[in-house]
Amino acid sequence: MSALTLAPLSRDAGEQVRHLDLRDEQSLFVAPIDQMLAEPTQGVDFHVIRDTAAIVGFFKIDPPGISTFTWVAPDEIGLRGLLIGAQYQGRGHGRAFAAALPAYLAACYTAPRATLAVDEANPVARRLYLAGGWQDSGERIDTRAGPAHIMRLDLAALR
Numbered sequence: 001m002s003a004l005t006l007a008p009l010s011r012d013a014g015e016q017v018r019h020l021d022l023r024d025e026q027s028l029f030v031a032p033i034d035q036m037l038a039e040p041t042q043g044v045d046f047h048v049i050r051d052t053a054a055i056v057g058f059f060k061i062d063p064p065g066i067s068t069f070t071w072v073a074p075d076e077i078g079l080r081g082l083l084i085g086a087q088y089q090g091r092g093h094g095r096a097f098a099a100a101l102p103a104y105l106a107a108c109y110t111a112p113r114a115t116l117a118v119d120e121a122n123p124v125a126r127r128l129y130l131a132g133g134w135q136d137s138g139e140r141i142d143t144r145a146g147p148a149h150i151m152r153l154d155l156a157a158l159r
């Protein structure tokens with residue numbers, strides 16, 4: 001598995017991640033990086049995924065009370081916009097990210113749980129989250145990519 005570190009990215013440091021490419025067929029699952037960096041909601045946190053040589057990925061966290069999604073409870077954090085750059089995919093970074101994420105989130109945020117929605121049409125991402133300790137809540141929502149599964153990660157148990 002690749003050795004990765006996760007770190008916050010300040011909202012004015014977007015240039016550090018603009019090189020992250022998105023495959024056309026994956027644009028149903030996340031927006032291109034320029035669009036993700038233009039996040040309109042105040043208070044959303046950016047984070048980067050680094051390997052030893054480069055920043056290979058990006059994700060966003062909605063801190064408690066910030067998410068506009070009805071399936072994220074006010075005391076939960078929401079994970080969105082996970083992207084391993086297309087040029088870095090298939091090298092184990094996604095799997096290493098999923099393994100590192102629970103401890104990182106538990107250290108950065110005091111929320112009891114993290115929540116995300118993953119499209120049924122994106123089994124690679126869904127398997128990553130399951131391997132990283134996320135649980136399928138059984139709730140389903142509809143997105144532009146079809147049905148999506150709501151998954152939750154228990155952070156309180158990690159502290």
Ligand SMILES: CC(C)(COP(=O)(O)OP(=O)(O)OC[C@H]1O[C@@H](n2cnc3c(N)ncnc32)[C@H](O)[C@@H]1OP(=O)(O)O)[C@@H](O)C(=O)NCCC(=O)NCCS
Binds near residue numbers: 089
């Ligand atoms: C999903 C994503 C994060 C995976 O990142 P990655 O670095 O390519 O993943 P890895 O190299 O660690 O591969 C993870 C597993 O999926 C498998 N996999 C990777 N790409 C695959 C593909 N296109 N088809 C089938 N299996 C694939 C790998 O073989 C590996 O399996 P293993 O753990 O059993 O060995 C990445 O593809 C991505 O950023 N996609 C676009 C955005 C997205 O979908 N985000 C998720 C939104 S919820």
